[in-house]
Amino acid sequence: MRDYILRRFLLLPFIMFGVAFMTFLAYRIIPGDAAILHCQLECTPDTLAALRHEFGLDRPPLPLSVDTDPPFLEVHSDSQFGSWLSNVLRGDLGSSFSYRTSVTGELGHRVPITVELLVLTVILALSIGLPIGVLSAIRPATPADWLSRFLSVLFLSVPSFYLGILLIAFGVLWFNWAPPQFGTGYVPFYDNPWINLQQFFFPALVLALGESAVLMRLTRSAMLEVMRNDYIRTAWSKGLRERAVVWRHALKNAIIPIITVIGLQIGGLLGGAVIVESLYNLNGMGKYILEAIIRRDIFVVQSVTLLFAVSYVVANLFVDLTYAWLDPRIRYA
């Protein structure tokens, strides 16, 4: 176990370095560098050179380069990749070249929005998925079971962006109501919890329905498996009430794979946040990266992509550890 955790931790920086290198390189392949994109029509060689210098694009991209004549390996101490990486490690994620704002400062406003969205999503998904999954498992082959299975396959299939569009449109058409962020901006939870929850409820619900479908199926199959065990029969024969058997004895043992799956879905949820935030006009990380990608703001994109990857990998690691902690029988080879 200890070896496994150690190995995961040791591998982490290498993966992160690979991720950073890959994002950096990918956005250096695009023809036409940031400076040309930035100055558009009023490009003169002078302004272009000045912009390149300002963005640091006149420096060598990588710390190592090969001279062909004569063959010689050159080391650059001021390379773009090197300085970006060392800045990132110091917490400075660079600045947007179209808005000249600092990425770290921008993320300060945006990360809480995405985190709130994801937390609310997981809470909603659990409170929809778990009870329905349990109900479907303890009453197999009844109308309740059929309905829950139909719901799960339905939620699984309707894409979040379609569901989101429908909810917005029919909310406006039938109830003349749209989430308040379309009128006012984002309202922090501590300023006005009621408005804040109105802003977040539907985007979180849209993300949560798909997630809850996965949880429903998993809860159902895990519960069916657990309910066959001897200790459940013992609990029944002791004369325990159904509630005690199901919630205390069965669900506690069925919860472990469910937690793992929540962890595995975090990547999907982060991706879903990109979609839902841009649909529901929430200025979170997802919307930030999408706008930066469309603007070709490579400094923002490379830093935020890195942040996405880091949070995903760290979340997965965390889930693995929780998994082992919850079920002491689990030993990783």
Next chain:
Amino acid sequence: MAREVALRLEIEEERPEPRKRWKRLLSTARKHPLGVFGMGCVSLLFFCGIFADLIVPYDPEATLRETQTYGTLVNAIKPNETRLTIANAQLEGGTNFDIDGERMTVLPLPAPKVSATGTIINVQRASSQSAHEAGATLELDTAIANTKPSWSHPFGTDHNAKDVLSRVIFGARISLLIGLTAIITGVTAGAFFGVISGYFGKIIDTIIQRCVDILLAFPAVVLLLAIITVVGDEDSSVRRFLANNTPLPKGEFIGIPTFLDVFIVALVIGLAVAVFTTRVVRGAVLSIKENVYVDAARAMGASDARIMMRHIFPNVAALVVILGSVLLPVAILAEAAISFLGVGVPLGTPSWGADLSDEKSRQLMLEGYWWPVFFPGLALSLVVLGFNMVGDAFRDLSDPRLRGSGLGGGGGGGGAGRGPI
């Protein structure tokens, strides 16, 4: 011994007469109505995708126009004349119409007057020099934009005056094209790298698997977005290579206006599929290569390539096919998602995702024009639903513990059809 006999009996039982087989199929179908429904959706996707250009009622790209006739001219018009007499027409001030291609606008004052020969109106003419003969028709050519679903346009028309039903049918073709291209390229590449990585182990395995680790570290949507902006760029090297060195058509092909863009999106999704497939196939190969027949083949002097081709690959082929069919709806969904985000296929392509992302359509939806967005999304949802239901039915059928107990469905992996989105 007895066990062997029983086994043989079972095997013989498994091969019924052809007619019996049909009966059994029918009874299976009756037990899994949702599976049959799913099969129907999937078949419809394939049917629409393959025969799209034969079954569409209108061209999905064409702006639909209709000609409205207002009446006929009673008197000939000389140049500079702005007073017309028209038979059987009710025209209000401000109405536009054409006579022989010349645009005229009815003036509100003096108001139209009904006389014995017809209605007398005053107009403003686009070119006052031309003359028109008596009997010419007054007509107006209008785009049929934003019309409600009706018999002639079952799904209505959108704000560009395009038939939504035709676009949805062509969307099936694009989804199918992207899905199949992505799956075939992705699964092939993934199987190739997976087999090599698992079979050789050591340094090759480490290199391939660390690359996979890095690519899997991105949330799938973010990975797709990142790659598509690099590869899909106006003059990216990949696009130039595909345009100049392959027989791929640069312009329109099989009714898809931006074929190359669509193809590039498919390749990018294929890359994500390949990453996932590599990991899964490698795991399977690790256990397969421990089999005695691999040792036997090696002892007989078979080369690595031969062992991989003849002994390893056939054993992962079934897994690869299953992966492909599970990932097909995921690939279709991925295309729709990135097109929805505005970085996939170009706007205006009749793709479901692009139709959902059309800003103007979504704006109009809030005013009650729901059909141009509703139907493409419905088609997408039904296709994914269909694939999921078929998958569930197959899992029920293949799990002997659940067979016939009515307990099937929902078991197993928890959401096979939910990949990156």
